[in-house]
Amino acid sequence: MKILDLTDIFIDRNQPLQKQLYKALLNKIECQVFTSGSKLPSSRIMSESLGVSRNTIIQVIEQLKSEGFLVAQAGKGIFISSKTPNNISDRSFSCSNKGQFFFSESTHSLPDLSNYGESIRSSSYSLSRWPESLPFSPGLPDLEAFPHNKWCKLYRQNLDRITISGYGDSRGYLPLRKRLSEYLRISRGVHCSEEHIIITNGELEALDICIRVILNKGDLVLIENPGYKRARFLFKSMDVNLQEIQIENGTFNVDNLIKKNFVAKLLFCSPTHQYPLGGIMELKDRVKLLNWAEKSKCWIFEDDYESEFYSQKKPVAALQGLRKDAPVLYCGSFSKTLMPSLNLGYLVVPEPVAPAFIEAKGQISGPSTLLYQAILADFIGEGHFVRHIRRMRNIYQEKWVHFCTLIQSRLKSQAQLISPGTPMNLVIATPGHDDIKLSKDLANHGFGSTPLSTCYFGKIKRSGLILGCANTTTSQREEFISYLERYLIKK
Known part of the structure; x- marks a missing residue:
């Protein structure tokens, strides 16, 4: 007989304990993480495992029993019911493909966000993303040095x-x-x-x-x-x-x-x-x-x-x-x-x-x-x-010269170096290309960048990439240019 594991349930001590436990158990049942016929641990074991009083555990179990999600078998324990209700009003449940579970209340009655909140919620490009520690992420120094x-x-x-x-x-x-x-x-x-x-x-x-x-x-x-x-x-x-x-x-x-x-x-x-x-x-x-x-x-x-x-x-x-x-x-x-x-x-x-x-x-x-x-x-x-600053100036200078030379000699008409800038922040133009999509494709290939168009305000924008070469090796710079060259020609 399978006894359910509750170790992945997190209880926030600053929130109502009974409500949290109720939601967590109910969501696992709805998502079929807890399958029909599975046995709950005893209230004592659940109390020790979750750090919640037995009284709270018993109240939640009784509530779920009254709603038909749990059944008690005399002398054996508490089990997941084989006949759960078909629907639950005023609740929304969802499961991820990894078995994780989520509970959310209906959002229809939530108050409005501010104008700022609505603008960032509906933004097509996430401004909350910060550069990952990828080669060519702008603003990222050489961390190994x-x-x-x-x-x-x-x-x-x-x-x-x-x-x-x-x-x-x-x-x-x-x-x-x-x-x-x-x-x-x-x-x-x-x-x-x-x-x-x-x-x-x-x-x-x-x-x-x-x-x-x-x-x-x-x-x-x-x-x-x-x-x-x-x-x-x-x-x-x-x-x-x-x-x-x-x-x-x-x-x-x-x-x-x-x-x-x-x-x-x-x-x-x-x-x-x-x-x-x-x-x-x-x-x-x-x-x-x-x-x-x-x-x-x-x-x-x-x-x-x-x-x-x-x-x-x-x-x-x-x-x-x-x-x-x-x-x-x-x-x-x-x-x-x-x-x-x-x-x-x-x-x-x-x-x-x-x-x-x-x-x-x-x-x-x-x-x-x-x-x-x-x-x-x-x-x-x-x-x-x-x-450190003096040493990095010399190291970055060599990287910058090499990278700019590769851009000017290999990309030619496909992309122009419009701002040589610094080793941490140089810009190339990519006319005729969706730079947001290009940036995402580069990230999937293991290269960092920031789309230039996202730095423009208003309708007039320019397609390009903001790049940094401070956090790159010679081979990575050559590989990046080869990939970008193939991408721009293909597109």
């Missing part, structure tokens, strides 16, 4: 420190902010001190903080087109008015922006390396942009997402560093310089308004994880960070 041994040594040194076991300062770990401010002043020309640096859980949290502190409903926000799609959706969730600024020759025309005389509250841009087309704004235009922002009382959110790894030119100083106390919110991240799983970024804000941003950080998410901040502070302080 990361100095894991040094990082693990610092991890062990910090793991048992009681002083970093609490919540910490919402601004972030002070030694990290001090060392980061020194690095940013030297490498990026940023005007900052530890007092107005905020350590964040990545770039999106930094933007979220800025949106909440700066914007009101209906405010005008300017954003590059094409641009960072997740930023756009974050703005839309706050119900602001968005105005796209068209990208021409890799960046937007500052003179045209000034002529349009927008009364905007915030401009989101990436002047040092435009995402995704890779243009670098000239110095004269940066000065014009700052003058316009100050005169127009408009904040600039400067996304400096790939400042360390330029392929063609010496790194350009940050826009924020051109003028002290400029209305610039400077944002950076360690995801591309070190590793994405670290999920730490930073926000530099003008000192006079820093308290508002710090308070918002504390209210929205509280301090970022102290352990990783302490490890990172030591990693920077001992010189490992700068040495």
Whole structure:
């Protein structure tokens, strides 16, 4: 006689226990995971297995017996009935092909989602997908080249420190902010001190903080087109008015922006390396942009997402560093310089308004994880960070030159290199092809990419692929080009 196994039933202690157990058993019966004639374990065994009181178990069993799903046989136990009801009102059951079971209530009476919620629910391309650790996924560094041994040594040194076991300062770990401010002043020309640096859980949290502190409903926000799609959706969730600024020759025309005389509250841009087309704004235009922002009382959110790894030119100083106390919110991240799983970024804000941003950080998410901040502070302080950046620049340069050469020599008319960009973010055009479908086909073949068309806002789009070669080997680059060449010719 088969006695049923209940070990795969999960009970959430924060939800009504009786209701959960009832749904779980009923769903298994409906899906025929529990077949007719199978015996339930005793209430004592079920109680021990599920961590639920016997009284709760007995109440659920009695309910299912009264509904005809279970039958009791004197002296033998409780069994799955051979004659279950034909239908159950107000419930919907479904089973997967792997035997997993699901229970869902009728959705007809659920309240409406927000406009933002409906827009992402109906989106044809999932914006929640983050790049997998596949060759050519944009923004993914060479994880094998990361100095894991040094990082693990610092991890062990910090793991048992009681002083970093609490919540910490919402601004972030002070030694990290001090060392980061020194690095940013030297490498990026940023005007900052530890007092107005905020350590964040990545770039999106930094933007979220800025949106909440700066914007009101209906405010005008300017954003590059094409641009960072997740930023756009974050703005839309706050119900602001968005105005796209068209990208021409890799960046937007500052003179045209000034002529349009927008009364905007915030401009989101990436002047040092435009995402995704890779243009670098000239110095004269940066000065014009700052003058316009100050005169127009408009904040600039400067996304400096790939400042360390330029392929063609010496790194350009940050826009924020051109003028002290400029209305610039400077944002950076360690995801591309070190590793994405670290999920730490930073926000530099003008000192006079820093308290508002710090308070918002504390209210929205509280301090970022102290352990990783302490490890990172030591990693920077001992010189490992700068040495790693220098080493990776040389490695990435070789990969980038090889990959660009393959694209230009092998793909020819099928695809054009429209933005050589950086080793982590270069763009090829694929005219006449559905780049979303192409990206999915590449993923099935083991290659990462982002469709260029998903970065455009509005009806006018351009087909292409955003690629990274930092996380690739020589053979993978050659294999990728061969596959893409065959695909484009065939299609």
